[in-house]
Amino acid sequence: MSAQSRRLPDRPNLRYLKIEAKRRLAAGEFTTLHEAQLAIAREHGLSSWTALKELIEASGPTSHALTQLLWVVSRFAAADTPGWTPPNEEELRRHFDDRYLTLVPPDWLTRLFSTVAPQLREGLTEVRAEPQRLHARLADLRVEAATETQPPYRLHMLRMYPLETKATDPRVAAPATNTFGPVPQEAAAVAADAYAELGLVGLTVAGASDDGSVWATARGWAGLDQDDVLLPEHRFPAYAVTKPITATAVLRLVADGRVRLDEPANAYLRTIRLADDTVTVRELLTHTGGVETPASMFADRVPDLASVTGPVAACGGQRGTFAYGHGGYGMLGQLIADVTALPYPQAVARMVLDPLGMTGSSFPTTPPATGAATGYRLSDEGSFEPVPAQVFTLPAAGGLWTTALDLVRFGLGWSSLLPDTLAREALSPQAERDDLGGQAGLGWMLVSAKDVAGHPGAGAGFSASLIVRPSSGRPWVVLTNRTVIVEPVNERLALPIA
Template sequence: MSDRSRSLPDQPNLRYLKIEAKRRLSAGEFPSLHDAQLAIAREHGLSSWAALKATVEAAEARFPALGHVRWVADRFAGADDPGWAAPEGDELRDHFDEHYLSLVPAQKLIGTLRSLAPRLRADLVVSHTTPLAVRAQIADLRVEAAARPDPPHRLATLSVYPLGQRVTDPRTAAPATRSSTGAPARAVRVAEESFAELGLVGLALAGRDRDDETPLWTVVRGWAQLDRNEPLHADHRFPAYGVSKLVTSTAVLRLVAEGRVDLDGPANAHLRTLRLDDGGVTVRELLTHTGGVVSPDERFADAIIDPVAPLGHTVSCDNRRGSLVPSDGGYAVLGQLIADVTGAPYPEAAAALVLEPTGMVGSWFPVRWPENDAIGGHLLSGDGSFVGAPRQVCTLPAAGGLWSTAPDLVRFGLAWSSLLPDELVREALRPQVAQPSGASVGLGWLINEAKDLYGHPGTGPGAAASLTIRLGTGAVTAVCTNRQVPIEPVNARLIRTAG
């Protein structure tokens, strides 16, 4: 038996220790699995395998999010075996929060994880963990997860997405990085590291730190459109998707400040073109995704013909009113409310109320995928090469139709509060509804007081965007890319040292 002494890592992995015992048995170091396990236990200063197992389980209890992620990897690693049995509802609920399972139905979750089975058999390499959050890699997959703050700390979010190692497209080799005067070195590092890690075509970063005298800076890397070999520059426009909701919420609050909209009154009191079938739903409930408004199934098309058509003239509400359920339909209704109150189509009203006064000169709501100074969306094919994403736009402009540049998103983040009275700014940033992850929803904004941040992400066909602002200092960063990947972790890294 070995007489080497080892210490357990901060987050020990029982699965790894079991595999190590079997490996050393197969290598002929020990006559039996029991002997191999006993040797490993003693190498870690413990008298038996049972004692080692108890020690590891106690350590894992200190990191519940990591424990749940390891359960996912272990449970689904053999899912491609014909005899594998899928977990049923109670087993899933031991590891996933009920709200998460309401957003990601069990069959969809199981199907997605089952498709990853061969890769889940690799070692889970943890790059960062706290008791309630995990960032890790397994095979060529990035894993991001967060657990609820209340016991038993089930997972409230789980993202699993491919890293850049899968990219074999020679057109993305040796991308150029261009930065403006004053761009911090940390932003260039984030751009270069993230580009390779996520496997991107193009990446645009922009920001401004705490000092008001500091100019807005930009960093761009890669290509706007691969099929045209077009380099990305800071003025290229991206679909901002969910970030559009911030323009809508700010426009609504401007109308509230002018006394033209009652924040806590029924939305139907201001609607003329369409109606909610629940007449009691308030404007505040639409802003906080608690109105129970049903979203249309089809939200993307080649062109926007009629912004009311996807909703119908009577918009359905379900029995989830009062609960937080993200609703593009609710924000589409707010867009029509803005149009009905101002007498102008939503794109024109939003431009007058928000885009123009915040200096967002490169932003607008196109009716189809734009041609000039606009990115092309990209998808990664199975062989590691990029293909063009469908050139479709969101048919609900107020929920996801904004096209913008990374600098324009920063301009919005810097100036939006100047459009509103102080009391409405405070109300917009007051946590109104708690999220399972521990963050909150304000009036349009997603707020994480523990991290001193607020903002909003957006993702859709072929692209993603993220806007983040520090609550304490007002520092703003924005990230845009022309591949549909979770981009918020890039922005989190970018703003971590800002302002």
């Protein structure tokens, strides 16, 4: 892309652009007409002259979404190069509406687009543009954009998410769909698009409507060999999405006065202790206690915790700095068991699962034999292969098997189990995370600028995501029986940017 970035006029003229290419060739700016045409295409945010020609020939009414997206492409394509000057807030507000920039502050937005500058330089392809909406591709990213319905037609939604390897397995060519409750049309469309784009065997998307009613749409198969059609009631391993549930159980003990957040965890641990006597319960909840993660996380059967951590759990990490891991939550599970005098699964069922009606959720010691989806991996040839089912060795860190409907019930109701002040504290930043724009709450991963609390989970053959908007309390859930990144899918449901 040349040093000068440009954008297409509201009604681009191919004849004018052809003349412009010839003029610049004659002026000696390029050595061939092809080079001149390619440069013009890239200056206007497209990957090739063919793509520019096809877009202009197919264009009908003005696409305000395309106009704004081409500005983003041209303005940020050099964002990772020396000497590039970022747009100030005034310039950004000419292209993004106020709500968008409230959720995604200007400095955060600039950092975000800087990370995808190489893709921006590739230009847009596969463009499908409407007056206020657009779908396109940027290198290995899928892009969706939408603008206001009135002038100045600023962007109020922009999503970019990675494409996955396409599946060629004929067994998933015509997926069935089963639903529960009143599924919003947009959610059904997101599920259908994500199923095809990510190359999945099965996908369940779930959430809650404004009135609190729970809905879910399940697409594809729970198991291919038996033609087991996926239902909203099928169970999946939630893996790390277990952590907010463990944290809620700990906070119930805090609310009852049986545990104090800033007391050393060893004050409550009886069976296994931490090597560092000063690590607090709060530090375990926020991944700042330096507790090490055991080497082995999956097994055919849940082992005794002492065989995983030893009688004294190592604390070799840097104290006071966020470092995501599973060891601290394994110890919180033991803390819950020691304080309640009940096994962790039984204690958490009594304190969290049962009160919220999560009847499809449990912490099995071995993989469930019935009612659960089968995990898959995609071979290099595009065919799905089953992954041997295993359980997480630290139940409190990743041992929950659950349904999408149950996770929505948790997202809706977890705060009702706690005093308001403690629920608010759980969603308040406790530590800065080591990734872009994030914080850690008490059991929750937070992106305060985007009004998001949640947690991802992934393991062999499965992926999960729970998102809750703190401002409204509404949850969204995505579960699939293939290991892929599903956070962008969930954010497409919950947020104006992914």
